[in-house]
Amino acid sequence: MSETDVTNADLPADGPEPQVHGQRILLDGVTKRYPGQKAPAVDDITLEIPAGEIVMLVGPSGCGKTTTLKMINRLIEPSEGRILIGDEDVTHKDPDELRRHVGYVIQGAGLFPHLTVAKNIALVPRLLGWDKARIEARVTEMLELVNLEPDQYASRYPRELSGGQQQRVGVARALAADPPVLLMDEPFGAVDPITRQRLQDELLRLQEELRKTIVFVTHDFDEAVKLGDRIAILQVGSAIAQYDTPEAILANPANEFVEGFIGHGAALKQLTLTRVRDVDLHEAAVARVGDDPAQAVAAAEELGREHVIVLDGAGRPLRWLPLRALRRPDALTRVARDENLESVSLASTLNDALDEMLTSSHGVVVVTGRRGRYEGVVRIETVMEAMQGLQSPAHEAGRVTR
Numbered sequence: 005m006s007e008t009d010v011t012n013a014d015l016p017a018d019g020p021e022p023q024v025h026g027q028r029i030l031l032d033g034v035t036k037r038y039p040g041q042k043a044p045a046v047d048d049i050t051l052e053i054p055a056g057e058i059v060m061l062v063g064p065s066g067c068g069k070t071t072t073l074k075m076i077n078r079l080i081e082p083s084e085g086r087i088l089i090g091d092e093d094v095t096h097k098d099p100d101e102l103r104r105h106v107g108y109v110i111q112g113a114g115l116f117p118h119l120t121v122a123k124n125i126a127l128v129p130r131l132l133g134w135d136k137a138r139i140e141a142r143v144t145e146m147l148e149l150v151n152l153e154p155d156q157y158a159s160r161y162p163r164e165l166s167g168g169q170q171q172r173v174g175v176a177r178a179l180a181a182d183p184p185v186l187l188m189d190e191p192f193g194a195v196d197p198i199t200r201q202r203l204q205d206e207l208l209r210l211q212e213e214l215r216k217t218i219v220f221v222t223h224d225f226d227e228a229v230k231l232g233d234r235i236a237i238l239q240v241g242s243a244i245a246q247y248d249t250p251e252a253i254l255a256n257p258a259n260e261f262v263e264g265f266i267g268h269g270a271a272l273k274q275l276t277l278t279r280v281r282d283v284d285l286h287e288a289a290v291a292r293v294g295d296d297p298a299q300a301v302a303a304a305e306e307l308g309r310e311h312v313i314v315l316d317g318a319g320r321p322l323r324w325l326p327l328r329a330l331r332r333p334d335a336l337t338r339v340a341r342d343e344n345l346e347s348v349s350l351a352s353t354l355n356d357a358l359d360e361m362l363t364s365s366h367g368v369v370v371v372t373g374r375r376g377r378y379e380g381v382v383r384i385e386t387v388m389e390a391m392q393g394l395q396s397p398a399h400e401a402g403r404v405t406r
């Protein structure tokens with residue numbers, strides 16, 4: 005499967021609440037002093053991370069985000085304080101044992117280059133002594149979970165994958181032993197913006213199913229708003245400037261530091277709070293591979309459209325074709341996939357959709373849903389309308405719903 009095939013599957017909005025598999029994390033008065041440093045890198049942080057939520061740690065470079073994160077799996081030992089996962093104080097637990105139950109994803113995925121994808125994913129289950137059949141089944145399940153075809157990818161080496169695919173394998177590896185907690189340190193920092201947006205969407209889709217407790221470090225406030233159930237905005241020494249939902253932080257920044265961090269264009273950032281699934285999609289003219297081109301043209305003309313979006317047999321968008329390209333009778337017999345087709349998923353934000361439109365200058369992006377199937381299109385007008393709605397007084401007063 006290529007990068008562009010991968011899109012979100014969305015759970016039905018009215019389905020049962022998925023079970024929470026994550027555990028609460030409590031940092032209780034945690035301090036880290038590095039030898040030879042005058043001030044502590046992390047100074048007495050107390051933070052409760054609720055079970056099954058994504059909490060984003062954001063803040064300027066050097067403020068202590070990574071140190072805070074790495075103390076949770078004791079890659080860095082706290083100097084003072086306690087860390088609880090569930091009800092267990094893990095501050096004095098055997099660190100190797102602890103790390104087998106805490107997934108960890110870093111920038112660039114951190115895969116072992118000399119191990120195949122399957123062996124990378126199997127690492128922790130092997131350390132936990134799972135039998136061969138169980139490990140094999142789990143590797144297949146994990147690759148499917150992150151939208152990589154097991155037959156195609158299991159025996160490859162990391163260098164034979166794109167950056168985005170490597171990052172997916174990194175996530176699969178971190179989840180292989182089904183840990184209740186996942187720590188992610190700028191995991192999508194090294195991939196291009198489009199791949200980054202897709203990986204973010206996939207993480208949200210996974211989280212709908214998995215409900216892990218995820219602590220996620222990022223420099224990028226937009227990423228924090230998109231992914232976070234809550235955001236902790238940190239200042240030097242991991243001092244918490246504000247810890248709240250993205251909506252509350254955008255509506256009521258606690259102080260000047262937070263205001264500065266949010267930066268200008270708060271209205272634009274509000275677009276990050278609105279998902280594509282929350283707006284009315286438009287219908288494009290649609291044709292399927294194998295359809296009669298003349299009929300496709302007639303249908304498009306009836307809708308007053310000059311282009312059709314061609315779908316494959318599984319209903320996934322392949323490419324836009326102008327009507328003049330449909331004059332040949334075999335025009336829809338074989339249609340190649342446009343690897344650069346602008347598309348977003350239902351879980352993407354309107355900000356993502358706007359980004360795609362601005363870089364493509366089409367003014368429209370295709371929306372995909374479950375298993376990458378075509379759902380409709382978002383038009384620039386929809387984004388503009390949403391932006392006007394977000395600037396209304398109700399939103400300024402902070403009554404923003406998600």
Ligand SMILES: Nc1ncnc2c1ncn2[C@@H]1O[C@H](COP(=O)(O)OP(=O)(O)OP(=O)(O)O)[C@@H](O)[C@H]1O
Pocket residue numbers: 038039041045063064065066067068069070071072223
């Ligand atoms: N091993 C170390 N020894 C000494 N000082 C360190 C060490 N690791 C980090 N520091 C210092 O601790 C502070 C916090 O670093 P940390 O990496 O946690 O910050 P960060 O917010 O994650 O930064 P960035 O966003 O740049 O990755 C910084 O001043 C850093 O220089």
